[in-house]
Amino acid sequence: MKNIISIPLLLLIATGCGVKTNSSTVKEAPDFQSPIGGTGYEGSREYTAIADVGFVQTARTPWTDTYWPLRQRGLSKRWSPIRGTSASKVGFADFLETHLAETSKARINPLLSPAEKYDAIYRWRFGKTLGHDQIQSLINASRAIEESEMTATTVSAKRSEMAKLSEAISASAELADYFPITRDGWMEWTNKNAYQSPEGEANSYQYLDTLGGEEWDWMGLCHGWARxxxxxxxxxxxxxVKMDDQELLVSEGDIRGMLTYAWANYPSNESSFVGRRCEKDTGNPSSRGPIDAQGKSTYGSVKLLKSDTEVGFDFKAEEFVKDSDKSWIHGSLGYTDEAGNWISLNTYNVRVVRARLNDASKKTLFVIEHYFGNGSYSDSKYWVADNLDHAKKFVLEGKKEGIIEPDFLDIHGCGDVNAAVFHTTILKHLKEEKNGFVMDRTQTGQVWNQPVRSADVKVGALVEVETFHFIYPGFKDRVAPGTKFVATVSSNMMWTGEPAAPSLDYTENYDDQHGRNELALRYTLEFDGNKELIGGEWGTPSSTSSGGLIPDFVLTDKKDTKPHNSLANGFDYDGIIGQIHACSLKTQADGEEIVKGQTLTFVNCEIKKFAQ
Structure with missing residues (x-):
């Protein structure tokens, strides 16, 4: 790899274990800081410091949790079904009816979902009294839609009815006001079931778990749980929790779910994100993204003209077209519409990448990427320049000489976490801070975020790069410019996985048992003449194989940070979730209660009314 790409978490809009969309919503805003320090490492880059690792681990074992699959309505999934009156498989109207009934009792049903329990406490804390009057019209409308869905005879017709329900949920001010978290789970679930791809049923999501389309079992809140x-x-x-004349038991499983939701939707802003999300879904989470004939991950692919064959290309360098220290800039870009008019784009970020085609020509081209978006959507548009001068003039002045708008171009985002950045992440977050980091362990369109708990790292001796050049001629083209020395590294990682389903409580060794998943990685680190770290490459001089799958991206949080409140959206971390979590950490329990045949120890916890 010729350079290191580091992107902090400024616009991470991941919705799960990564919702797959045609236009990614997880392309992040770029970092203008030192790439190797992209995840916060500020220590020495000299070989002796970089090589001083050994076995490093988190101060405490990361706990496990389900990723609260969207296909099961996320955090709105109840611990056991509560029977209603309808035969509908959708069940939203019954859900609301039974929620009203169960939350009106002195002892609120402990089998309600974590989302419902939060919402009940939220309403009490903020003085919001819920009754049939507030949501009866929504219940009636939902029941009518569900009856139409049951009588529909085609999947397309059923999806159309589900779309009506999704719109009703989205438009309901009462749901937003009284059910801020429960609403989210149902919105995601109805949206996915309603989605009808323009490309046909096979490209839609499976309907009610079984009919047509693409499976979406993997989508959920793993990005929140892992953090x-x-x-x-x-x-x-x-x-x-006591609320006037009512009481509500919030289980350990509920608390884990609430923490997962908090970190998924309202995380600390003191975070860093390195790499891009791979957009190539092979359907196999254990596979790699696109690779070339040598087994190396390809950076992207392009078809310049409609008559051309699609060709992969390798990343060679980011070009600094305006400032000497910033690859992403504000430029003057746009496109020509069908009438020949130049349409300016509202520019967020622009950069130029020098690339080389993977075909026999080995031709160098300059890819111009324009990232744009807003708070809920983002995408990239691409052009290709025949030389750097033309690329600069296009970016800075809008001149189109030597510029092609390709028939197709895609940057895969697979295998773009540089090995040097990964290594310094281990140094910073496992050796120094001992708080760990999150990695996506797959290189496909599916996303599986996992918390990393330990690494056993062995860094080999420095070897002059010319030695490897002589033995392995192909290695010369892989190292960073200025490389004089290379060291090979083995890094055996251990990460925590998810259980098949959530639990009301957890045994003493449960988290440790789920935290022993292994990933063995092999990579090289590249040093300049002063023996300072300047780059890295997955694999060894003799092979591009990394041993295990290269993490697709890496996410870090500053130690001891927490989610933030968003009261305007009905989210109260400090007053509800944070307080409940603090109570759950007390050493001595106040009592026991049996739920679903399990004996749960509990602590009494005071939640205060909100003071205006």
């Missing part, structure tokens, strides 16, 4: 598991201590007890 919460590292940043928040595992709950020790359930918590009993």
């Amino acid at each position: 919460a598991a590292l940043q928040a201590e595992a709950p020790k007890h359930s918590v009993k």
Whole structure:
């Protein structure tokens, strides 16, 4: 790899274990800081410091949790079904009816979902009284839609009815006001079931788990769980909350779910994100993204003209077209519409990448990427220049000489986490801070975020790069410019996985048992004449194989940070979730309660009314 790409988490809009969309919503805003320090490493880059690793681990074992699959309505999934009156497989109207009934009792049903429990506490804390009057019209409308869905005879017709329900949920001010978290789970679920791809049923999502389309079992809140598991201590007890003349038991499983939701939707802003999300879904989470004939991950692919064959290309360098220290800039870009008019784009970020085609020509081309978007959507548009001068003039002045708008161009985002950045992430977040980091362990369109708990790292001796050039001629083209020395590295990682389903409580060794998944990685680190780290490459001089799968991206959080409140959206971390979590960490329990045949120890917890 010729350079290191580091992107902080400024616009991470990941919705799960990564919702796959045609236009990615997880392309992040770029970092203008030192790439090797992209995840916060500020230590020495000299070989002796870089090589001083050994076995390093988190101060505490990351806890496990389900990723709360979207296909099961996320955090709105109940611990056991509560029977309603309808035969509908959708069940939203019954869900609301039974919620009203169960939350009106002195002892609120402990089998309600984590989302419902949060919402009940939220309403009490903020003085919002819920009754049939507030949501009866929504219940009636939902029931009518569900009856139409049951009588529909085609998947397309059923999806159309589900779309009506999704719109009703989205438009309901009452749901937003009284059910801020429950609403999210149902919105995601109805949206996916309603989606009808323009490309046909096979490209839609499966309907009600079985009919047509693409499976979406993997989508959920793993991006929240993985971060919460590292940043928040595992709950020790359930918590009993008293609300005037009512009481509600919030189990350990509920608390883990609430923490997962908090870190998924309202995380700390003190985070860094390195790499891009791979957009190539092979359908196999254990596979790599696109690779070339040598087994190396390809950076992207392009078809300049409609008559051309699609060709892969390798990343060679980011060009600095305006400032000497910034590859991403504000430029003057746009495109020509069908009438020949120049349409200016509202520019967020522009950069130029020098690339080389993987075909026999080995031709150099300059890819111009324009990232644009807003708070809920992002995408990239591409052009190709025949030389750097033309690329600069296009970016800075809008001149189109030597510029082609390709018939197709895609940057895969697979295998773009540089080995040197990964290594310094281990140094910073496992050796120094001992708080761990999150990695996506797959290189496909599916995303599986996992908390990393330890690494056993062995860095070999420095070897003059010319030695490897002589033995392995192909290695010369892989190292960073200015490389004088190379060291090979073995890094055996251990990460925490998810259980098949959530639990109301957890045994003492449960988290440790789920935290022993292994990933063995092999890579080289590249040093300049002063023996300072300047780059890295996955694999060894004799092979491009990394041993295990290269992490697709790496996400880090500053130690001891927490989610933030968003009261305008009905999210109260400090007053509800944070308080419940703190209560659950007490050493001594106040009592026991049996739920679903399990004996749960609980701590009494005071939640205060919100003071205006």
